[in-house]
Amino acid sequence: MQMPETYVLIARLVLAGVLGGLIGAEREYRAKVAGMRTHLMVAIGSALMLIVSRYGFNGQGDPSRVAAQIVSGIGFIGAGAIMVQRHSVHGLTTAAGVWVAAGIGMAVACGLYAIGIAATVLSLVGLEVLGWLPPNRHRSSGESSSAAGKTASDR
Numbered sequence: 044m045q046m047p048e049t050y051v052l053i054a055r056l057v058l059a060g061v062l063g064g065l066i067g068a069e070r071e072y073r074a075k076v077a078g079m080r081t082h083l084m085v086a087i088g089s090a091l092m093l094i095v096s097r098y099g100f101n102g103q104g105d106p107s108r109v110a111a112q113i114v115s116g117i118g119f120i121g122a123g124a125i126m127v128q129r130h131s132v133h134g135l136t137t138a139a140g141v142w143v144a145a146g147i148g149m150a151v152a153c154g155l156y157a158i159g160i161a162a163t164v165l166s167l168v169g170l171e172v173l174g175w176l177p178p179n180r181h182r183s184s185g186e187s188s189s190a191a192g193k194t195a196s197d198r
Contacts, residue, residue, distance in 0.1 A: 046098045052098070055154070056090050056091060056152075058151050058159065059087055059090035059159070060083045062147050062160065062162075062163040063082040063085060063144035063148060064079050064082060064083040065163055066082050066144055066166050066167065066170070067082025067083055069140075070140055070170075075124075077140070077141055082141060085120065085148065086144040086148035089113045089117070089145040090148035090149065091152075093106060095109075096110075097152070110149055114142075114146075117145040120141055121138030121142055124137045124141065125138050143162065
């Protein structure tokens, strides 16, 4: 495996940051807990770790192991964005955005530019277009809290 020129690796870091930052900008616009800086740093960090694991050890080792650990580690960061308040969960979409930003960073680090760009576009479309749909509610607002514990056959 031949190592790309240094400027190519730097360009990959820059592209990862830009793409992750775009997702973060949308989250920041919506005043969510993880914004542009967080998503940018996650994308750059995951790209950097994968570049180092792939090219930093003269072809020794297995970059897929680092990729797997990035996915696991980002889960802990995403968990910090999720909050539960009175039977309501907030932050799942932001946590998923952080997870996707890591994946985009990894794709770009491997030179899969079109895949990273496509994932960014699809994510932004999902965040924006699907955000226009009415929220899915499991209970109507008129139901009492005692009805929440009943099964479908009880209602």
